[in-house]
Amino acid sequence: MNIKILGPGCARCQQLEKTVKEVVKELAIDATVEEVKDIKKFIDYNVMMTPGLVINEQVVSFGKVPTKAEVTQLIINAMAKEGQQMGS
Amino acid sequence: MPLVIELLTGGVAALQDYILAHTLTCLVPAFFIAGAVYALFPKEKILRYLGPNSPKYISYPMSVVAGLCLAVCSCTVLPLFAGIRKSGAGIGPAIAFLYTAPATNILAIIYTASLIGIDFALARIILSISFALIIGMSMAALFSEKKLAEVTDDPPAQAFTMNEETKVSNWLWVFFALLVAILLWGASSLITLTVKAIGLAVLLVALVLVVRHTLSRDEVKSWMKETWFFVRSILPLLLIGVFVAGMLRVVIPADFVGKYFGSSTVGATLAAVLFGVVMYFPTLVEVPMARMFLDLGMGKGVLLAYLLADPVISLPSILVVRRFIGTKRLFWYVGLIIVCCTAAGLIYGFITSL
Numbered sequence: 001m002n003i004k005i006l007g008p009g010c011a012r013c014q015q016l017e018k019t020v021k022e023v024v025k026e027l028a029i030d031a032t033v034e035e036v037k038d039i040k041k042f043i044d045y046n047v048m049m050t051p052g053l054v055i056n057e058q059v060v061s062f063g064k065v066p067t068k069a070e071v072t073q074l075i076i077n078a079m080a081k082e083g084q085q086m087g088s
Numbered sequence: 089m090p091l092v093i094e095l096l097t098g099g100v101a102a103l104q105d106y107i108l109a110h111t112l113t114c115l116v117p118a119f120f121i122a123g124a125v126y127a128l129f130p131k132e133k134i135l136r137y138l139g140p141n142s143p144k145y146i147s148y149p150m151s152v153v154a155g156l157c158l159a160v161c162s163c164t165v166l167p168l169f170a171g172i173r174k175s176g177a178g179i180g181p182a183i184a185f186l187y188t189a190p191a192t193n194i195l196a197i198i199y200t201a202s203l204i205g206i207d208f209a210l211a212r213i214i215l216s217i218s219f220a221l222i223i224g225m226s227m228a229a230l231f232s233e234k235k236l237a238e239v240t241d242d243p244p245a246q247a248f249t250m251n252e253e254t255k256v257s258n259w260l261w262v263f264f265a266l267l268v269a270i271l272l273w274g275a276s277s278l279i280t281l282t283v284k285a286i287g288l289a290v291l292l293v294a295l296v297l298v299v300r301h302t303l304s305r306d307e308v309k310s311w312m313k314e315t316w317f318f319v320r321s322i323l324p325l326l327l328i329g330v331f332v333a334g335m336l337r338v339v340i341p342a343d344f345v346g347k348y349f350g351s352s353t354v355g356a357t358l359a360a361v362l363f364g365v366v367m368y369f370p371t372l373v374e375v376p377m378a379r380m381f382l383d384l385g386m387g388k389g390v391l392l393a394y395l396l397a398d399p400v401i402s403l404p405s406i407l408v409v410r411r412f413i414g415t416k417r418l419f420w421y422v423g424l425i426i427v428c429c430t431a432a433g434l435i436y437g438f439i440t441s442l
Contacts, residue, residue: 006167007163007167008163008166008167010161010163011163011317011321012161012163012317013163039166039167039170039412040170042167043167043170043171043174046171046175047167047171048135048138048167048168048170048171048172048175049131049135049158049164049167049168050163050164050167063131063158063164064126064127064310065313067306067309067310
C-alpha cells in the first residue's frame with residue numbers, strides 16, 4: 001500500500017503524517033508513507049486544499065486533518081479494495 | 089534602567105488593554121468562527137466553480153469567496169492558488185484568490201474592527217475584495233496564459249471533490265449566522281451590560297440547540313479541534329506582538345510620526361505601503377502595530393494604506409510566490425498592490441478629512 005501525504009509542511013500536515021504512521025503501525029500492514037511537500041508535484045492530484053491524503057494513488061481526504069478513527073477507516077477501505085482487486 | 093522599566097510598563101499596559109478590552113468579546117468568538125468555517129464550511133460548493141468551464145463572472149467572485157471562506161489557514165493558500173490556476177480558471181481568478189485570502193482573514197477583520205474601528209475593518213474588506221478583482225483581472229489581461237487544457241490531451245483538471253452529493257443543511261447557515269450574531273452582540277458598544285448578558289444567554293442557548301440538531305459529534309469535535317489549533321498557533325505570537333507594539337509605543341517619538349505621517353501625503357502613504365509590503369508580521373500582529381501607529385499620530389489614510397498592504401505580501405512571501413509565477417509577473421503583482429494600496433490610502437485620507 002502506498003500512502004502519500006500532500007502538504008507544504010505546515011503543522012496540520014505533520015499531524016496527519018503522525019496519525020497515519022501510528023495507524024499503519026497499529027494495523028501492522030505493509031505500507032510506505034511518504035510526504036509530498038513540493039506543491040508542483042501534488043497539484044497533479046488536484047488537491048487544492050491541504051493536507052491531502054492519497055492511498056494507492058487515490059485521493060481519500062483533503063482540506064482537513066482526519067481523526068485517527070477516520071484514517072483507520074480509510075486505510076481499511078483501501079485494504080479491502082486491494083483484496084478485491086487481487087481476488088478478481 | 090529607567091528606559092527598560094518604561095519599555096516593560098509600556099508592554100504590560102498594552103497587554104492589559106488588549107486582554108481586558110478585546111479578548112472576551114471579540115477574539116474568543118472570532119476563534120470559534122474561524123474554527124467553524126475551517127472545519128465545517130462546505131468546500132466543494134465553492135471549489136466546484138473554480139474549474140475550466142466556469143465563465144469569468146463566476147470564477148472571479150468565487151475566487152474571492154474562496155479567499156474569504158476557504159483560506160482561513162494560511163498554509164492552504166499556495167496549494168489553492170496553484171490549483172485554481174492549473175484547473176483552468178486561469179491566473180486571473182488565482183491571483184484574485186491569492187490576494188483575498190490573507191487580506192480578508194476572518195480573524196484579522198474582526199480584530200481590526202474591535203481594536204481600530206469598524207470603519208477600518210469595512211474599508212479593509214471592501215477595498216481588499218475590489219483590489220483582488222482589479223489586480224486579478226489586470227494580471228489576466230497582461231499575461232494571457234494558454235489554457236492548460238489546450239496544451240495537453242487530458243481533459244482539464246477539475247478541483248477534486250469528494251462526494252458530489254453532499255447536501256448542505258440550511259441549519260448549517262443558521263449555525264454560522266448565530267456565531268456571527270454572538271460576536272456582534274457581544275462586541276457591540278451600543279448595548280448596556282445587562283441587556284448584553286441576557287441577549288448572549290439567549291443566543292448561546294439557541295446555538296447549543298442548533299448544534300445538537302445539526303452537527304454530528306465528530307463535527308463538533310472537529311470544530312473544537314480547529315478552534316484550538318488557531319488559538320494555539322496564533323495567540324502566543326499575537327500576545328508577543330502586542331507586547332512589542334506596547335514597547336515601541338514608548339520608544340518611537342510621537343511627534344516624528346505625527347510630522348511625517350500625520351497627513352495623507354503621497355510620500356507618507358507610499359512609505360507606509362512599502363513598509364507593509366516588506367515587513368512580515370505573524371497573523372493578526374499587523375493590527376496592534378497599526379493601533380500603535382494610530383496612537384502615535386499616524387493619519388487615517390496612511391494607516392489604511394499600511395493595513396491593506398501588510399497582510400497581503402511580505403518579503404518572504406514574495407520570494408515564495410516568485411517560484412510560482414516568475415519574476416516578471418511578480419513584479420507586476422507587487423507593483424499593482426503598491427499602486428492600489430497607496431491610492432486607497434490617499435482617497436480614504438481625503439474622504440475622512442472632508
